[in-house]
Amino acid sequence: MAASNVEGVQHEENRHTDSPQLNRKALNELGSVEEKGVPLNTSWTFWLDKTIRGTTAAEYEASLRKLYTVNTVEGFWSVYNNIPAPSIINTRYSYHLMRHQIRPVWEDEANSSGGNWRLKCHKFNTVQVWKELLLAAIGEKLSECMAEGDEITGISVSLRDRDDIIQIWNSQAVLAEQATVVSKVKSLLPDVTFTAVFYKGKSYLPVFY
Amino acid sequence: MSAKESVSLGREIPATRRVILHDAAHMPNDYSSTPGGTIFSTTPGGTRIVYDRAFLLQCRNSPLTKSPPPNMAKIPGVTTPAEKGSPKVNGNPECKTVAEKPENPGDEPQFEMDI
Numbered sequence: 001m002a003a004s005n006v007e008g009v010q011h012e013e014n015r016h017t018d019s020p021q022l023n024r025k026a027l028n029e030l031g032s033v034e035e036k037g038v039p040l041n042t043s044w045t046f047w048l049d050k051t052i053r054g055t056t057a058a059e060y061e062a063s064l065r066k067l068y069t070v071n072t073v074e075g076f077w078s079v080y081n082n083i084p085a086p087s088i089i090n091t092r093y094s095y096h097l098m099r100h101q102i103r104p105v106w107e108d109e110a111n112s113s114g115g116n117w118r119l120k121c122h123k124f125n126t127v128q129v130w131k132e133l134l135l136a137a138i139g140e141k142l143s144e145c146m147a148e149g150d151e152i153t154g155i156s157v158s159l160r161d162r163d164d165i166i167q168i169w170n171s172q173a174v175l176a177e178q179a180t181v182v183s184k185v186k187s188l189l190p191d192v193t194f195t196a197v198f199y200k201g202k203s204y205l206p207v208f209y
Numbered sequence: 210m211s212a213k214e215s216v217s218l219g220r221e222i223p224a225t226r227r228v229i230l231h232d233a234a235h236m237p238n239d240y241s242s243t244p245g246g247t248i249f250s251t252t253p254g255g256t257r258i259v260y261d262r263a264f265l266l267q268c269r270n271s272p273l274t275k276s277p278p279p280n281m282a283k284i285p286g287v288t289t290p291a292e293k294g295s296p297k298v299n300g301n302p303e304c305k306t307v308a309e310k311p312e313n314p315g316d317e318p319q320f321e322m323d324i
Contacts, residue, residue, distance in 0.1 A: 036273060038228060038235070041258040048287060067288065068281045073265055077274035079281060083288055093287075132262075139260035 037072025098154035115173035115201035147178035173201030
């Protein structure tokens with residue numbers, strides 16, 4: 001009776017340690033990192049995708065890879081410091097940092113009535129723009145520019161052949177007009193020239209600035 | 210004994226958020242901020258923790274940020290080095306030790322006595 005219990009426990013432990021990604025040691029280290037850090041207002045998830053022309057929405061979503069969800073400032077940097085800068089990864093790739101675990105697709109429930117501002121910038125500015133917007137997002141500095149009831153839900157950078165595209169996602173497209181996020185971005189990055197700025201809601205025509 | 214107990218009973222103030230700083234560099238730059246950020250309880254969306262750019266950048270040099278999270282997604286060419294054209298010279302012995310591991314559980318019954 002007792003022996004069979006022991007065997008059962010051992011079997012279970014073996015099963016856990018067999019996992020290549022989440023063994024006991026990794027889980028412990030993860031816990032310690034997240035405990036020691038300075039907490040963020042909300043968790044944020046890093047995503048990566050590769051856009052291939054002519055793919056369906058479903059195929060695109062399948063190419064979307066979750067890198068990691070961070071809860072602390074240190075957790076944020078431990079990902080940011082250890083992934084290639086946008087200037088190094090190939091064109092057609094995109095990085096996203098989305099609030100909680102929102103997926104950077106229109107199909108995600110959190111984006112169902114949302115939209116995003118799209119800013120095009122020269123390639124030599126992309127790394128700086130991406131970093132500054134991430135810091136403003138996790139520091140909740142962009143939230144100050146939103147209308148009541150609206151929220152920043154993510155930042156994306158898409159590497160393209162010519163100018164790169166930065167996206168700032170919000171949860172309420174109908175409130176986007178009241179937001180002052182574009183002027184905030186320009187004040188954060190006074191030396192950067194954006195070659196195009198417009199807003200696109202999920203079910204609206206784009207509005208150019 | 211019982212009188213002493215009733216006196217020493219105490220509870221923490223609820224809704225306290227503890228921020229443990231491991232480095233003096235994490236202290237705020239001015240007296241209007243609290244360590245670990247500033248909480249505005251009167252923002253329209255409710256309580257929100259905000260951080261200045263300078264504070265976030267200070268945290269970048271924390272020892273915790275030198276290596277990626279242990280279970281971050283492994284994507285060759287992005288989060289892990291791209292696969293090299295030529296295989297490593299000592300690649301095979303590594304594979305062998307991994308393959309041998311499943312044989313070890315055969316020895317385990319000896320240790321059941323300890324439990």
